[in-house]
Amino acid sequence: MLTIVVKDYRELSEKAAAVVAGALKGNPALVLGLATGSTPESMYARLVDLYRQNTVSFARVRTFNLDEYAYIPAGNPQSYTYYMKKNFFDHVDINPAYTHLPACGRKEDVKKTCSAYESEIESAGGIDLQVLGLGVNGHIGFNEPGPHLQVKTHLVTLAEETVEANSRFFDSPGQVPRQAITMGMGTIMQAKKILLLASGRAKAGAVEKALNGRVTTALPASFLQLHRDATVLIDEEAANLL
Ligand code: F6R
DSSP: OEEEEESSHHHHHHHHHHHHHHHHHHOTTOEEEEOOSSTTHHHHHHHHHHHHTTSOOOTTOEEEESEEETTOOTTSTTSHHHHHHHHTGGGSOOOGGGEEOOOOSOGGGHHHHHHHHHHHHHHTTSOSEEEEOOOTTSOBTTBOOSSOOOSSSEEEEOOHHHHHHHGGGSSSGGGSOSEEEEOOHHHHHTSSEEEEEEOSGGGHHHHHHHHHSOOBTTBGGGGGGGOTTEEEEEETTTTTTO
């Protein structure tokens, strides 16, 4: 695992966008795994800038997001589908038909949605570069700490810490969806290259355990130590306990 420590969130976002842009230069038909949340927001803004400056094109790129809240309508401003359009897809030349999120409107369709998502990733040839954020509890995607981790895309009940952390995007914690569909640990670990982003002091504990601790289901990001090509890009605050 390669660890890169940069000064602050701004530098982290620029560097993250540069990694994505570099991968795109090497392969304009890149299969890109994407994350939502606060951390990659400025990376997306920077990628939009690079597109506007004609430095990159997303015309042939296919994207697969890590996760989506279960049973949330796509038009709901809290959905990750909405987030991706607002922060990225609507501002670049990506083909909407090439963008994927594991969205599922009905309980009856969960199994079908999960297996179809795995098949779509496989038929795209697998994920070339997966961008990850990091939960305060060490989750990646919504693979929450626990006695077991699931391998493939699945329905998950969010950990209390995650509901609490995500409540900042909602009017009250009661409104945060309790379930989501997420890529599994195997789906993530099969990406050819991984870029984990973490910013701020709140992530320092999880960063330290992920990088220096034992590989354990109690801290899903620790599995990245086993990946052949994982880069951890963090700012000084997130690196505070290293
Ligand atoms: C989001 C995702 C999550 C977040 C993590 C950190 O698609 O999969 O794992 O990356 O919860 O979220 P932020 O960046 O908001 O701190």
